[in-house]
Amino acid sequence: MWTLADNRSIYIVEAQARVGNGVVTLFVEDLDTQVAEIAARGLDPAEHEVYATGARKAVYRDPDGNEIGLAGRGANTLPSASPRA
Numbered sequence: 001m002w003t004l005a006d007n008r009s010i011y012i013v014e015a016q017a018r019v020g021n022g023v024v025t026l027f028v029e030d031l032d033t034q035v036a037e038i039a040a041r042g043l044d045p046a047e048h049e050v051y052a053t054g055a056r057k058a059v060y061r062d063p064d065g066n067e068i069g070l071a072g073r074g075a076n077t078l079p080s081a082s083p084r085a
Contacts, residue, residue, distance in 0.1 A: 001055075021065040031056055031072025 001011040011025060028034050035045065035058045045058040057071040 021067070023067045023069070025057065025069035025071050027071045029072070031058065031070055034058075034070050034072075 001009050003009045009027060013023060015023075038044075038060075043060065046061045047059040049057040049059065051057075054073055055071055056073070057069045060068045060070075
């Protein structure tokens with residue numbers, strides 16, 4: 001992840017195997033609240049990721065393989081996940 005300015009970062013993944021499948025990650029202030037609000041509408045994340053930096057990500061996928069992730073910092077109250085580098 002590169003910080004472009006205060007509160008402005010970008011994360012780019014080059015993955016030839018994903019050509020044609022979109023990947024978008026939005027960094028949110030309160031990840032737990034956002035995930036809970038989405039779950040209340042009947043959508044649960046396909047995957048939870050926890051990074052060594054403390055950043056966390058909830059991953060949602062559609063049937064076509066497109067991925068939308070919500071990322072955030074803070075206390076880890078999401079289900080257990082192995083730390084990623």
